[in-house]
Amino acid sequence: MRHGKKFNHLGRQAPHRKAMLANMACSLIEHKRVNTTVAKAKALKKFVEPIITKSKTDSTHSRRTCFRYLRSKEAVTELFREVSVKVADRPGGYTRILKTGFRQGDNAEMCFIELVDYNENMLKDAKTKTSTRKRRGGGKKAAAPAAEVTEADTKAEVVEEAPVVEEPKAEKPAEAKKEEAAPEAKAEEKKEAPKKDDSKEEEKGE
Amino acid sequence: MAHPKRRTSNQRRDKRRTHYKAVAPTLSSCSNCGAPTLYHRVCGECGFYRGKQAIQKEVAL
Numbered sequence: 001m002r003h004g005k006k007f008n009h010l011g012r013q014a015p016h017r018k019a020m021l022a023n024m025a026c027s028l029i030e031h032k033r034v035n036t037t038v039a040k041a042k043a044l045k046k047f048v049e050p051i052i053t054k055s056k057t058d059s060t061h062s063r064r065t066c067f068r069y070l071r072s073k074e075a076v077t078e079l080f081r082e083v084s085v086k087v088a089d090r091p092g093g094y095t096r097i098l099k100t101g102f103r104q105g106d107n108a109e110m111c112f113i114e115l116v117d118y119n120e121n122m123l124k125d126a127k128t129k130t131s132t133r134k135r136r137g138g139g140k141k142a143a144a145p146a147a148e149v150t151e152a153d154t155k156a157e158v159v160e161e162a163p164v165v166e167e168p169k170a171e172k173p174a175e176a177k178k179e180e181a182a183p184e185a186k187a188e189e190k191k192e193a194p195k196k197d198d199s200k201e202e203e204k205g206e
Numbered sequence: 207m208a209h210p211k212r213r214t215s216n217q218r219r220d221k222r223r224t225h226y227k228a229v230a231p232t233l234s235s236c237s238n239c240g241a242p243t244l245y246h247r248v249c250g251e252c253g254f255y256r257g258k259q260a261i262q263k264e265v266a267l
Contacts, residue, residue: 100250
């Protein structure tokens, strides 16, 4: 009987499933971010996090234990050299699942699963490779045009919240210009101010 | 074993199906670009999630 044995078989027999999870874990350790279905990501999370925890103690025994799961020399080396150092002071929870939408064809729910400590690096790398980004590209350069954009936005739609990250930079020039304009604009800004503060606090909380 | 005595008529079948309705998903708007997004999903337009850039999206030209 399978009473209480709750884990996702993923439509595979045990050896097939183990092999697939091993491959996915190796890919995750190598690339730090993998695009997959939510079901597989959740299974992978349960598979790979104990291995990462194991990698915190660098001994021959723990290396062999991890190799037994991963079955890849390269992945084990990467895990013990790079990843274990990065996650050294993190008490579990090494991966993050970001749901992205539904796949064409079978409408499966897709997601990214990534190593939490590598997220910032990945975004930076991507920026250097391809310079065509939608918004908020490189801080200083983006600040000047972004200020104009936010100003235009606030005039058009006062109620809607402005973009979160750029607020401190964007708001100063906007305020200076608006004080010259009608007093109504000041009142509108005061209304907006508490909302923005809330959003900042949320960011800190995360 | 029990068996149905009568075939379900077209009318009975169709009346049963009057309650099968599509449900519209609950949408919110992206905090960055304002595009409609599903809750707990990364924005499909700009790649933002919870006020941060989660995924890099190419600009569609």
